[in-house]
Every structure is written in structure tokens, then in C-alpha cells.
Amino acid sequence: MKKLTNLMIRDCTSQGSEICHELADALYQHQAAMAKDPLHKETLGNMRYENRLKPSFDNTEEKLLLVAFDGEKPVGYLFAAAEEVTEESRRQLPPWSERIPGGGTGFYPDWLETPVRVGALNNLYILPEYRGTGLGDALTTKGMEWLRALPGARYLFVDVSEGNNAADFYARYGFKFSHDVLGGIIKAYYQEI
Known part of the structure; x- marks a missing residue:
């Protein structure tokens, strides 16, 4: 594992999500590159900070935005x-899902009894040159x-996008x-707490 001494994690929730603009765009392009299905690749390739992280962050009251820095440079975020x-919100799908034929199950499973309070790890991304440093953990x-x-x-x-090999990483956390x-563009993982 690489060790870097200038790495620091800060809670940037109160600053807003703009600090992660470039990192979020890199995440979505990485997801598109990993997708196998051509329609999934195109759908993921159309995702950007403006239509994914920004609206999710802005429309969520209870949230956490952690940003990893190398000096003053953002190099990863969660x-x-x-x-x-x-029941109503479980059935809601994001606008980009209209492009996926057949729809399928949304972000929350049919077995989930509602109403229920849940937490979600929505985004985790580390710049490639900082992977292996322990930042993801x-x-x-x-x-x-x-x-x-x-x-x-x-x-x-x-949620793990198609082609991403993060399932084993998240299994370590239970x-x-x-x-x-939505027909496999994303795989959902869960744990009961």
C-alpha cells in the first residue's frame, strides 16, 4: 500500500458539493467505461455532476460529504x-432511467417494508493515482x-454500477x-443495522 503523508479527510458537508465537481465527473466517466451493456455505457456516460451529485446533494436534508485532500487538492470523496x-418514494425513478427499456426494480427492493428510514453510501471515488493508499477504507x-x-x-x-468490482470491498463492511x-445497470447491496 502506498503511503502519502499530506493526505487529510475533511467534512465538507456545509461547503456544498461544488468542491467535488471534477471528482464526480471522473467517477461517472469511470462508471461508463466499466459498463458492458452499450445502453448502460451510454446512459452512464451522460451522467455529470450537474445531473447526479449536485441534485442529490441539494435535495437531501440529512447528508455527509467527506473529501480527501492531498494538500489543498481534492483527490477523493464519499x-x-x-x-x-x-411506498411512493420507493417507486420513484430518476429521469435518466427512462432510457432503460423495461425499467425493472428501482433503488429499493420490493422486500423493503415501508415506511422505513435508511442510510445510503451514494458515491465513493478516489483518483486512480491515489488508490492503494487506504483512502477508500x-x-x-x-x-x-x-x-x-x-x-x-x-x-x-x-449501489455499484455495472462492471465495477467494488462488491468485495463493500462485503468487508457487511x-x-x-x-x-433497473435491469442490472446497478447492483444494490444492503445491511440491516
């Missing part, structure tokens, strides 16, 4: 959030501490497979 899932550990402390939360979820989202 975005986590909490929400009350109702450090961000995830801090994010999981925040999520597990959420009052009344019963489940935690994390996540197990839940369901395919």
Missing part, C-alpha cells in the same frame, strides 16, 4: 445520505460510522447483495 423511504469507515449512528435507520444501502436496479 457522499452519504439518509432518507425516509415510503478511511472514507468508508468514517461514512459507515455516520450512517450507523443515524437515529432510527434500519438498513444501509450501497454489505450483501440485495437486487439488480
Whole structure:
């Protein structure tokens, strides 16, 4: 594992998500590059900070944005959030999902009894040159501490885009497979807390 001495993690929730603009765009392009299905690749390739992280961050009341810095340069981030899932909100799908034929199950599984409070690790991204430094583990550990402390939360979820090999990483934190989202463009993992 590489060791870098200038790395620091800061809670940037109160600053807004703009600090992660370039990192979020890099994440979405990485997701598109990993996708196998041509339609999934195109759909993921159309995602940007403006239509994914920014609206998610802006429309979520209870959230956490951790940013890893090398000096003053943002090199990775984790975005986590909490929400009350109702039967109606469980069925809601993002606008970009209209491009996926057949739809399928959304972000929350059919077995989830509503209403229920859940937490989600929504985004985790580390610049390629900083992978292997322990930043992913450090961000995830801090994010999981925040999520597990959420009052009344019963489940935690994390979504992994098609082609991403992060399932084993999240399994180390207790996540197990839940369901395919929107026909498999995303795999959802969960844990009960």
C-alpha cells in the first residue's frame, strides 16, 4: 500500500458539493467505461455532476460529504445520505432511467417494508493515482460510522454500477447483495443495522 503523508479527510458537508465537481465527473466517466451493456455505457456516460451529485446533494436534508485532500487538492470523496423511504418514494425513478427499456426494480427492493428510514453510501471515488493508499477504507469507515449512528435507520444501502468490482470491498463492511436496479445497470447491496 502506498503511503502519502499530506493526505487529510475533511467534512465538507456545509461547503456544498461544488468542491467535488471534477471528482464526480471522473467517477461517472469511470462508471461508463466499466459498463458492458452499450445502453448502460451510454446512459452512464451522460451522467455529470450537474445531473447526479449536485441534485442529490441539494435535495437531501440529512447528508455527509467527506473529501480527501492531498494538500489543498481534492483527490477523493464519499457522499452519504439518509432518507425516509415510503411506498411512493420507493417507486420513484430518476429521469435518466427512462432510457432503460423495461425499467425493472428501482433503488429499493420490493422486500423493503415501508415506511422505513435508511442510510445510503451514494458515491465513493478516489483518483486512480491515489488508490492503494487506504483512502477508500478511511472514507468508508468514517461514512459507515455516520450512517450507523443515524437515529432510527434500519438498513444501509450501497449501489455499484455495472462492471465495477467494488462488491468485495463493500462485503468487508457487511454489505450483501440485495437486487439488480433497473435491469442490472446497478447492483444494490444492503445491511440491516
